[in-house]
Amino acid sequence: MLNIPALEKLVHELSRLPGIGPKTAQRLAYHILKSSENYAGQLSESIKRVQSEVHTCPSCFNYTDRAICKYCEDPHRHNEMLCLVEEPSDIVRIESSGAFRGRYHVLHGVISPLEGITAKDLRIAELVRKIDSGVEGDTPTIKEVIFAFDADLEGDTTSLYLAKILQGKGVKISRIAHGIPMGSDIDFIDDRTMNRALENRVEL
Amino acid sequence: MLNIPALEKLVHELSRLPGIGPKTAQRLAYHILKSSENYAGQLSESIKRVQSEVHTCPSCFNYTDRAICKYCEDPHRHNEMLCLVEEPSDIVRIESSGAFRGRYHVLHGVISPLEGITAKDLRIAELVRKIDSGVEGDTPTIKEVIFAFDADLEGDTTSLYLAKILQGKGVKISRIAHGIPMGSDIDFIDDRTMNRALENRVEL
Numbered sequence: 001m002l003n004i005p006a007l008e009k010l011v012h013e014l015s016r017l018p019g020i021g022p023k024t025a026q027r028l029a030y031h032i033l034k035s036s037e038n039y040a041g042q043l044s045e046s047i048k049r050v051q052s053e054v055h056t057c058p059s060c061f062n063y064t065d066r067a068i069c070k071y072c073e074d075p076h077r078h079n080e081m082l083c084l085v086e087e088p089s090d091i092v093r094i095e096s097s098g099a100f101r102g103r104y105h106v107l108h109g110v111i112s113p114l115e116g117i118t119a120k121d122l123r124i125a126e127l128v129r130k131i132d133s134g135v136e137g138d139t140p141t142i143k144e145v146i147f148a149f150d151a152d153l154e155g156d157t158t159s160l161y162l163a164k165i166l167q168g169k170g171v172k173i174s175r176i177a178h179g180i181p182m183g184s185d186i187d188f189i190d191d192r193t194m195n196r197a198l199e200n201r202v203e204l
Numbered sequence: 205m206l207n208i209p210a211l212e213k214l215v216h217e218l219s220r221l222p223g224i225g226p227k228t229a230q231r232l233a234y235h236i237l238k239s240s241e242n243y244a245g246q247l248s249e250s251i252k253r254v255q256s257e258v259h260t261c262p263s264c265f266n267y268t269d270r271a272i273c274k275y276c277e278d279p280h281r282h283n284e285m286l287c288l289v290e291e292p293s294d295i296v297r298i299e300s301s302g303a304f305r306g307r308y309h310v311l312h313g314v315i316s317p318l319e320g321i322t323a324k325d326l327r328i329a330e331l332v333r334k335i336d337s338g339v340e341g342d343t344p345t346i347k348e349v350i351f352a353f354d355a356d357l358e359g360d361t362t363s364l365y366l367a368k369i370l371q372g373k374g375v376k377i378s379r380i381a382h383g384i385p386m387g388s389d390i391d392f393i394d395d396r397t398m399n400r401a402l403e404n405r406v407e408l
Contacts, residue, residue, distance in 0.1 A: 002296060004258055006257040006258050006269055007269075009250045010251060010254045013246055014247070016243065017236075018231060018235050019231070027222060027223070027293070028222070028223075028224075030293050032221075033254050033258055033267060040251050040252065042217055044249070046210070046217050047236055047251070048244065050211055050214045050233065050237050051236070051237065054210050054211055063234075063237060065208045087234065092206060
């Protein structure tokens with residue numbers, strides 16, 4: 001349609017990004033084309049650079065550009081608490097709340113039979129090894145593992161699977177609470193959330 | 205926040221794209237980081253390539269990777285009709301309707317006092333020269349100029365300005381119709397559109 005191979009190619013590559021449809025991809029491509037050579041160069045360069053400089057932390061599998069990530073490195077974080085997340089970006093979300101000062105472990109996905117993702121595709125063996133070895137960094141045993149997955153079917157499946165695997169290892173297992181989001185109007189809460197909120201009601 | 209300069213830089217560059225907020229930019233950056241080296245390389249390369257290969261057509265200012273764009277080159281298009289558009293992407297939209305077989309002229313913007321874009325920043329001098337020279341490609345005079353701008357204040361301002369400039373040059377001046385979009389429910393039409401639709405009613 002555009003009849004310019006270089007432009008069509010860019011639209012194609014952009015439309016492979018998540019949440020970017022063909023229409024948006026076209027708008028972005030035109031913007032890049034119209035932008036300064038400097039901007040296009042910087043964008044192009046930073047895409048290449050992020051892949052060459054950033055890798056996963058060998059301990060928690062968060063992204064880092066150093067030998068070990070900043071959360072594993074930090075001597076002031078609690079070694080007894082381990083928060084399990086699906087993706088490195090979830091760590092950013094949790095950190096911004098300021099409510100957790102323990103360590104992290106990134107699974108890089110959740111169990112999803114529909115997408116063909118099984119337990120073997122995730123960083124579960126490394127998690128078990130970490131708990132079994134009884135050492136996090138170079139100090140005491142992990143006392144509690146907190147599951148912080150998305151509140152959906154895949155998240156629940158992964159929670160159930162991991163709870164079973166970690167059973168009998170002497171660690172407390174918990175998951176972040178599901179319920180009414182703060183500041184929201186009860187009128188607009190969906191049935192499943194309301195169900196979960198009632199089920200998990202907290203005694204006052 | 206991310207504490208990884210290469211990742212932060214990519215998020216920053218992505219968030220400069222139109223319609224991409226910091227949250228989306230972060231999601232895209234994580235996706236690129238997670239994607240295959242091959243994909244990141246292709247994306248990076250196609251950004252550079254689009255700027256080096258694609259330029260504006262010297263006659264109509266549409267984007268092209270050839271000496272002259274395909275609409276200016278096509279001998280089967282009518283030289284008497286000239287459609288004025290804001291951006292090259294508008295041509296793609298008009299062409300897909302199949303309702304226009306004339307030539308194009310891209311202004312590369314519209315007059316917008318708020319954004320400091322004046323007539324001098326647009327391809328208006330070239331338009332006037334094209335009409336005055338009386339030749340489009342190598343045959344007859346332009347008989348009609350059709351304004352196909354966005355239906356907003358800037359589009360209207362540009363239409364008024366150009367209509368004044370082109371007055372007395374012997375060309376018919378028109379603009380695409382504003383009104384109720386096809387297939388839409390009268391109930392949901394906003395006041396300004398309804399106003400315009402009544403004003404521009406067509407005798408049957």
